[in-house]
Amino acid sequence: MTVDGGVDEGTSIRTPCWAVRIRRADGEITGTGILLSPDRVLTCAHVAKDRHARYTAEFVGAASGGEVPSVAAGVDEDAYVPGRWDADGDPSGDVALLRLDQPRPDHETTRLHRVAASHREVQTYGFPVGHNGGIWFGATVLGACGRDGQVQLRPLTGGEVASPGCSGSGVMDVRTGKVIGMLLSSVRDEHGNGFSFMSPAETIVRHLPQLADRVEGREAVDDRLRSTLEDAAQTFDRKFAQRLARWLRDDGSRVKISVVHEDDKVRDATLRRAITLADRELRTAASVDRVSGDPPDTVPSAGDHDLAVDATGRSSAEVGERILKRMGVWQHPAEPVVERIRDAGDVLTLVVVGVDEAEDPPDLLELLKTLYAAGNRLLLVFRHNGVLCRRARRELVDEPEPRPDGDAVAQLRHVTESLAQALSRRRARVLAKESDAVSGYLVRAYLTLAAIRAGNAAAPWDRPRLEHARYEHRATELAGRLTGILGTLDRLSDLLDELNGRMRAYQVLHATAARGTEDDADLDAVRLRAQTLLRARPCDVRAAEAAVAEYIGAVERAIARGRQGGAPAS
Incomplete structure (x- = not known):
């Protein structure tokens, strides 16, 4: 098939090989997809809304000699989650996989990457009307919206609101060049304001766990901070759960300090419950169902935190490296962690548990003060109400240094x-x-x-x-x-x-x-x-x-x- 438009050979940003143009049987472009493996294309469920129809996947970025490779494809019935509105009126789902009749070369594929998405500059590549060969759109990630873990994007300019034909586009982080999610849809309100929405990698793999082998980067929650079956049967501390959910939703305070003794099973389970429910990937359908009858003010939204790290027995350098990787900052590993965090410029909502049980608690507190100075929000959990906890309250909550x-x-x-x-x-x-x-x-x-x-x-x-x-x-x-x-x-x-x-x-x-x-x-x-x-x-x-x-x-x-x-x- 002949190329009908596209990115110039001389442009600085070439058409990505993983960007797939999807057509219906009648030849109409219905959306975009992401080639995640030689035979699997990720897209929106509404792009392939006729689950029994046949589609054509076209690989514009792999065009050679004016010809665009095209492959017939069909919906994978075991990997189709239609979009719907939950009980709160929030959107969820809308992800699907197409299986190609013939595989593409492995070098054309990409992987999804787990990374803290908030406030990042991103680009998407789609095929709207008038741009059959594809076009880049720029946006900035604003933050989570709704309980499913979807994320709102703000276009860099009014003309960059993604339009029909762009749904299913890969969302690429400008700084790292990694695909961190998929564009879902765009809307304009009654005032003419344009908004777009994406599903980050964690939300996608929660809906389609069969994609786990195509997702890179560590999960946002350390193993020891995840809810267990034993926690599910445990009565939780409602007042503590309310305070945690209120802070995670952003009650206006930059730092929250809590004391959770190791022998306080109820409070410990309540903490793990909040951390798990606030994570996009761990907040499975089962966990949502389980809390559906709980008081709404105790349930945080998916994506309310960016990282939950257990500091027990870890050095401040190890904790810092974990945070930097979540930020997507891997460069210059020889530089001190504190300097790299100070220079990163990212702003995250972080949960750090066991501050006073780290390898060197005072040193870790200095790192946390650097994170605070860089604008991050911090939920700090101590195991004892000791000297270090009181110092943290004084220096980070009661008397933070003024910064004009x-x-x-x-x-x-x-x-x-x-x-x-x-x-x-x-x-x-x-x-x-x-x-x-x-x-x-x-x-x-x-x-x-x-x-x-x-x-x-x-x-x-x-x-x-x-x-x-x-x-x-x-x-x-x-x-x-x-x-x-x-x-x-x-x-x-x-x-x-x-x-x-x-x-x-x-x-x-x-x-x-x-x-x-x-x-x-x-x-x-x-x-x-x-x-x-x-x-x-x-x-x-x-x-x-x-x-x-x-x-x-x-x-x-x-x-x-x-x-x-x-x-x-x-």
Whole structure:
């Protein structure tokens, strides 16, 4: 089948081989899929809503010689979870597998990756109407929505709301290049606001456990913190469960400290229950059914925490590495864990159990203070109400160090004022594909500045009440990216000046040494094209550079031919 549109050979981001275009028998594109194994394609149940129909899976990223490989496929009846609305009115499910009649090469497949999804910048690749060859959409992960563990995405720009044909797209983390979930659907509300939703890897594998071998990364909950069959039969501490659920849902406090003695079986089981129910992967249908009759205020939502780690017997470095891997930060392992966490910029909701039973509890507390300073939310569980617990309360709850937002404000003012003006001037003069991202970055800068000045809610892509560390990181990131774009535009502007200089010099040669040759008319046409490109605003400098090079070559060839033929020099 011939390619009908797609990503240019010259683009910086190629069509991923794992992105599958799915057609119905009538040829209509019904959605997108993810090639997870040579014979299995993950997609949304509503993309393959006719479970008994035949579909065609097309591998646009594997196109060769203008031909797109296509394979017939059918729904795997044992791996089909239709979308539905639960008792709370929240969406759930909507995942399915297609089985290919013929396998694809293993190198075209990808895997899902477990990673803390909140606040990450992501991209999806889908096949909406008018873009049959596929197109990238950018978004920022906002956070969990509903009890199923689905996640809301905010498009980077209003025009990037995924439309029909994109359902089933792989959601790729920009920083790591890993596929961390699948796009489910997009909606627009009555005010015209666009929203998209995804299922993270953990939610997908909960619905389709047969995909466990295609998911990489450690689970978000350590084994010793998971509910057991014995816990299920245990009466739980309702008041403690209420407090845990309220904090996990974000009651506005950054740190919660609890004491759970090892011999307090009821309280210990209640803690494991909350941790398990707040995890996307562990909150199975059985666990949901089991708590369905429990007081709603004791039941957290799936995805209310990002990681639950048991610190018992572990060093602070080991705990830190566990957190960094959940953040998706693996680079520079030689650097101290504290520095890597400080530089990571991710903001998670973390549960750390057994703080006072770690290998070096005071050292672990210092790591936890670094996590707090970086904007993370912390549920810290101690086994004894001892000196370290009281110190943690004093330093993290009662008297946290004040952190003014002055540095972030100053940097954001620089971004939105002088840097924005400089970018505006450069963008008016020269054209660059990097310029497309400027508006989105500036909008984020304005929103972050407004959030700081308001002093309450954080910017839309962040959790509420994040303080200085998070704002400062965002300000530094935006300033860095926009400064990089400005540097690119400056280099293009300098090249434009250089091209104008070359053009003037060769126009003199044209007038004095090549004028009157038989090439004169052709030279004028080439000169006019180069001048037109150079004078355009904004100028496509690369196109102008090619046109100037063509003119220079033409002038030099005309002069050489004139000398060989004895043509007059004037």
